[in-house]
Amino acid sequence: MRDILDIKLLSQSFEASPDADLKLDNGKLIAEMYSRLENCISVLSDMRSRRSYIYYGAIAQQIGLSTEQAEIGSIWEDELLNRVNAEDLQKKYRLELQFFQLLNSIGPAERTNYQAITKLRIRNVEGKYMLIKHRLLYIGSSDDGSIRFALCLYNMIYDHPEYEVPQSVIINTSSGKTIDYNHNSFTDMLSAREKEVLRLIKHGRRSKEIADKLSLSINTVNRHRQNIFQKLNVTNAMEACKVAETTGLL
Template identity: 30%
Template sequence: MKSTNITREEMWAKQHLSIHDIDYAVWERDKSMLHKMARVSRNCTFVVDVYKNKYVYASPHFANLLGYDEDKIATLEKQGDYLESRFHPDDFDQLVDLQIKLGQFIYNLPVEQRNDYCNIYSFRVRNAKQQYVRVTNRLQVLEQGRAGKAWLILGNMSISPDQKDSRQVACTVLNLKSGELFSPTLLFSPTIHLTERETEILHLIQKGLLSKEIAHKLQISIHTVNIHRQNLLHKLEAQNSIEAINKGIGLGILK
């Protein structure tokens, strides 16, 4: 469920970039540099043009490492959201939601601080063997317009060394000037107060125990366990136990 009604494209449009703010000769130089870097780096690099609201570059390693169509990668600017077509659909929804929240955070900062951040995501992408693998994706401003507005966004995607089995998109924000790290999940999540018993039951649900087993372990009735479970779903705004567990991990209640 989205936490806001604004779209990612509407968030990008808040930059109010105009053609007079940018110089595409700069992008041609950057693109030449990226082609050279692709010869030595095996990472999957891409660039988003905020003014055009589209992807304008992707390195050939997307085809080698993640099974993307080589011709479509070479002509990415004409392919729309092709890069996102291999993202896990559940992770994609979470990514969009996080990007919108982070955009709202950034646009509330003074103009001179808005381009100081690198967003680091971990999520699942389908590879050449049609299996989902976890990748790490770093996003930061590559070029600014003349007024200091973010124009070109650089993404650097690589296979994550941690292939944990998780349905949760992880995100860390790095301040490139101060080195400060923070979790946007904790920054933007409303304060949720679980009772000691609710927290205990959430941990047992994560371990895979059924209501009957939880009741036996805690020496309470199944009816009481089910009431606590309903309260958990309500407080965590979850539709089921899996969502409740993922919310608990995201909030730091569970590990």
């Protein structure tokens, strides 16, 4: 799952921008502000340079992490992620892939309206699991629309019966609407016919065979293929099937 995310995130074009350094500096300020205001761990990842900048709030001490600001040569904060329950980690990656697919279907100006939230079990200094709320926000794009800056926030979940955190959900903070992948909301990304075509592609059928099977013209099948590739933000059939499987579309 993470390998697919790497491909999707890091293979973007990232057109150069004259104010690229300013955007990075602004992103760092935002990340540091969150860590101080919420006592959370804040991770700013720059997809273009493949580097991350980590700011540690008080929660880091409970997990057993250093509280010194860090810069790492990766978009993944593995010192922290290695402490996450394996099942929760895969759930996180799956939601993040779906989140990336969603944001690629809308304009850059709308992207900051969305957050992906996951409840995670993370081992603390005593080796016991504690509950953490993870939020993912994309806070900046390149001039060509590539998603460049991601902000991950790790907050403690308060011990109060009325303070609930969803297992995995995408929230539109401007409308208050949510998308819960556990309830198959993402299945609407492809039409019923496109899913039929993709299932046949998965089973190795060629366009002519699919056309005969579904009583369609080859041109119609090829149009469905292109629509599938565009909606899933992929370039070939193998990648389309892999993304569809991991996001629950097939």
